[in-house]
Amino acid sequence: MTRRTTPPQPREALTRQRVLLAAVRLADAGGLETLSMRRLGEAVGVEAMSLYNHVANKEDLLDGMVDLVFGEVDLPAPGEPWREAMRRRADSMRLVLSRHRWAIGLMESRANPGPATLRHHDAVLGCLRRAGFSLTLTAHAVSVLDSYIYGFALQEKTLPFDTPEETAALAESIAAGFADGQYPYLAEIATAHVMRPGYSYGDEFTFGLDLVLDGLQQAAG
Amino acid sequence: MTRRTTPPQPREALTRQRVLLAAVRLADAGGLETLSMRRLGEAVGVEAMSLYNHVANKEDLLDGMVDLVFGEVDLPAPGEPWREAMRRRADSMRLVLSRHRWAIGLMESRANPGPATLRHHDAVLGCLRRAGFSLTLTAHAVSVLDSYIYGFALQEKTLPFDTPEETAALAESIAAGFADGQYPYLAEIATAHVMRPGYSYGDEFTFGLDLVLDGLQQAAG
DNA sequence: CCTTGCGAACTTACGGCGTAAGTCTCACTT
DNA sequence: AAGTGAGACTTACGCCGTAAGTTCGCAAGG
Numbered sequence: 001m002t003r004r005t006t007p008p009q010p011r012e013a014l015t016r017q018r019v020l021l022a023a024v025r026l027a028d029a030g031g032l033e034t035l036s037m038r039r040l041g042e043a044v045g046v047e048a049m050s051l052y053n054h055v056a057n058k059e060d061l062l063d064g065m066v067d068l069v070f071g072e073v074d075l076p077a078p079g080e081p082w083r084e085a086m087r088r089r090a091d092s093m094r095l096v097l098s099r100h101r102w103a104i105g106l107m108e109s110r111a112n113p114g115p116a117t118l119r120h121h122d123a124v125l126g127c128l129r130r131a132g133f134s135l136t137l138t139a140h141a142v143s144v145l146d147s148y149i150y151g152f153a154l155q156e157k158t159l160p161f162d163t164p165e166e167t168a169a170l171a172e173s174i175a176a177g178f179a180d181g182q183y184p185y186l187a188e189i190a191t192a193h194v195m196r197p198g199y200s201y202g203d204e205f206t207f208g209l210d211l212v213l214d215g216l217q218q219a220a221g
Numbered sequence: 222m223t224r225r226t227t228p229p230q231p232r233e234a235l236t237r238q239r240v241l242l243a244a245v246r247l248a249d250a251g252g253l254e255t256l257s258m259r260r261l262g263e264a265v266g267v268e269a270m271s272l273y274n275h276v277a278n279k280e281d282l283l284d285g286m287v288d289l290v291f292g293e294v295d296l297p298a299p300g301e302p303w304r305e306a307m308r309r310r311a312d313s314m315r316l317v318l319s320r321h322r323w324a325i326g327l328m329e330s331r332a333n334p335g336p337a338t339l340r341h342h343d344a345v346l347g348c349l350r351r352a353g354f355s356l357t358l359t360a361h362a363v364s365v366l367d368s369y370i371y372g373f374a375l376q377e378k379t380l381p382f383d384t385p386e387e388t389a390a391l392a393e394s395i396a397a398g399f400a401d402g403q404y405p406y407l408a409e410i411a412t413a414h415v416m417r418p419g420y421s422y423g424d425e426f427t428f429g430l431d432l433v434l435d436g437l438q439q440a441a442g
Numbered sequence: 443c444c445t446t447g448c449g450a451a452c453t454t455a456c457g458g459c460g461t462a463a464g465t466c467t468c469a470c471t472t
Numbered sequence: 473a474a475g476t477g478a479g480a481c482t483t484a485c486g487c488c489g490t491a492a493g494t495t496c497g498c499a500a501g502g
Contacts, residue, residue, distance in 0.1 A: 013450095014450080036487080036489080037488080037489065037490080038488080038489095046450095046451075047451075047452055047453080048489085048490085049451085049452070049453080049490075049491095050450070050451050050452070052490075053449075053450055053451075057490075058490090105326040105375070108372075108375050108376045109375065109378060118403075118404050118407060119404070121404075121407055122403075122404040122405070122406050122407045123406075125406035125407060125409075126405070126406040129406055135409070135410065135414045136414065138410065139410060139414055139415075139425065140428045140429070143373070143376070143425040143428070143429060144369070144425075144428065144429035144432060144433075146372065146376060147368075147372035147376060147429060148365070148368050148369050148372055148429075149372065150371075150372040150375055150376065151329075151367065151368035151369055151371040151372025151373070151375065152364070152368040152372070154326070154329050154330065154371055154372065154375065155329045155330075155367060155368060155371065157330055182339075183339050183340070183342075183343040184343070184347070185343045185346035185347040185350055186339060186342055186343045186346060188346075188350070188356070189356060189359065189360060192356055193356045193357065193360055194360075201364075204360065204364040204365075207361045207364070207365065208361070208364060208365035208369075208433075211365060211433065211436035211437070211440070212365075212429075212436070214436060215432035215433070215435060215436050216432070219432070234479095235480090257458075257459065258459080258460065259458080259459080259460095267480075267481090268480075268481055268482080269460085269461090270461075270462095270480085270482080271480050271481070273461075274478075274479055274480075278460080278461075279460065279461090
């Protein structure tokens with residue numbers, strides 16, 4: 001009787017995928033700065049150096065994490081009208097980036113895009129091209145949409161509050177610090193706008209996205 | 222005869238300002254990751270620990286650097302029409318961010334804004350308010366403009382090439398890697414658009430900025 | 443059955459990091 | 473002349489990424 005090729009072992013075999021998933025989980029929980037090779041090793045039950053059997057170095061690890069995150073973003077559906085598709089993608093991207101705040105400075109700027117990243121960009125380009133956008137307009141559209149989405153996420157990222165109550169409380173303390181009349185417009189917007197009940201910075205996203213989509217529709221003729 | 226209060230000493234007195242300027246110079250030259258307290262000390266002729274007489278810690282150092290950079294950005298001129306002012310500010314910001322690429326992920330997200338930062342934001346808000354923008358529209362406008370500007374800078378930051386020739390060369394090698402027909406739209410835009418002579422990603426900035434400004438003008442009625 | 447090869451884990455070590463804690467020097471005040 | 477305090481320096485700690493070398497156990501070849 002031949003031996004099974006992969007007999008069940010006490011410890012689950014470590015794979016690149018398992019390493020990447022654990023790294024994302026760690027970064028989600030404590031931010032990028034808490035993600036070290038030693039801690040990651042501990043999380044998967046291995047010494048730090050063993051991780052190098054699955055990733056080339058920390059840069060490669062980050063590349064893989066980013067590709068994993070790109071894989072979470074909704075792609076345009078086959079027959080979907082471009083405007084709906086771009087809106088869904090934008091909302092999905094924002095949701096994904098809020099789950100993985102550490103990824104925000106990374107996704108646009110990794111030098112080695114993975115397969116999920118390439119598939120994502122190809123799908124977005126394809127959606128616009130099939131909707132009749134010229135090559136030039138497609139490039140413009142992707143640039144302005146991505147700039148807006150990433151930029152908004154970047155600003156949202158480190159607002160040091162999550163609930164409207166916290167927002168209002170902070171705005172109040174800021175406004176109080178400006179009581180001397182320097183920065184009158186900052187004081188005004190803090191007291192009369194941000195401190196309004198129900199204010200949420202996230203709601204600003206819709207305004208800008210509609211503005212951009214309207215502009216593109218206009219340009220597409 | 223009384224002694225001069227500050228006799229000329231062999232070494233120039235170290236000040237917070239001198240430390241910050243040196244730090245910015247270091248980061249400009251080699252990126253944020255080359256900026257360490259030891260190297261910064263060396264640059265100003267002092268041991269690392271002596272820097273802590275002028276900055277509270279590295280976070281405080283970064284805060285100060287960001288405020289210095291904000292101080293380089295053009296403010297709206299007193300009587301300037303809002304659209305011109307916002308365009309000038311956007312262009313100026315982009316220029317400043319290209320001088321200080323390391324600042325891009327930092328400017329929007331520091332928790333402790335300095336005086337130049339506050340003055341900048343107050344001036345932008347004031348320009349729009351005086352142009353008749355409602356409080357709500359002003360908040361929308363600032364959000365969409367800043368998102369676009371920072372997002373664009375973020376994407377531009379790590380394009381691994383600076384000249385059109387390099388761009389075209391890279392696009393070509395990428396397109397060659399896609400010869401198998403995966404990612405057809407990426408291949409198309411790389412070969413037929415990016416590789417066109419004279420292409421420069423920076424030129425995309427104008428399109429999106431005009432689109433956003435047009436949309437705001439519309440909304441302002 | 444034994445050997446051998448090999449991949450995946452482990453161990454050790456190095457140079458660099460931010461910074462806590464303590465010390466020395468010296469110009470200025472009193 | 474003595475005292476003070478700021479600004480420099482020294483030492484040390486616990487992290488970090490990773491180069492280099494070692495151990496171990498399975499699987500295939502003789």
